Amino acid sequence: MLTIAHLSDIHLGQDHRRDRGTRARRRAERVMAYLDALPGSLDAVLVTGDLADHGLPAEYEQVAEVLKSRHRVLICPGNHDSRAPYREVLLGEGPGESPINRLHQLPGADVLMLDSSIPGRPDGLLDEETLTWLDAELAGGRTELPALVAFHHPPVELSVPTVDGIRQFGEAGLARVLRRHPRVAALLCGHSHTPAATTFAGLPLLVAPGVVSTVTLPCEGGPGISLTHPPMLAFHVLDGDRRLTTHYRVVPEN
Ligand SMILES: [Fe+2]
Ligand SMILES: [Fe+2]
Incomplete structure (x- = not known):
């Protein structure tokens, strides 16, 4: 059994009413403090993108500080x-513009964190390089174990008009790769700033809430962005039958 905490969209550096990013940082720290104080252990903490608000090196210095944890933390852009600054500050690598894709081998499962960003654009795409990498990683290595595939942009509409227009497009390519690999148990993403559960390519697709804000639905008077909803996260439990169960949590004040 595997237990993973999943948060997303901490947007460090987001300047709310000229607060110089203190609100975004406080909310991310509240979530990380909650996880660090858990009496039990986690196999990993996943953060599915929008780590910095403007992609600045100084923001990534903050990301590195805030995401320090007693747990293993896995990230994607x-x-x-x-x-370039993500690579330099968070990964200690030289500046490069190719997609940042990583395989993480956890006890009992592989987690593949993909880069669905398109430099300079709000919508997303898993490009050919990324899909080829995903196909090869799923085919090689620990094929007897289940795999979770994570990225930032959801590859389906979530009935939230503002988000649906900037979702992950070109999703047929992803579906083709996933159908070749029955070891994939579920898909995890962020970007939409709303806790949501749906399906893609016959697999569960779990959307992490946004830590910095919550996008509201038309029935809530939206689409809009709520800054008053408290930060939330998801706990995903992968059981011995390769079934993923998700529990969403409001993170209490410290
Ligand atoms: Fe975001
Ligand atoms: Fe986003």
């Missing part, structure tokens, strides 16, 4: 991120 979102549309607000910028590949």
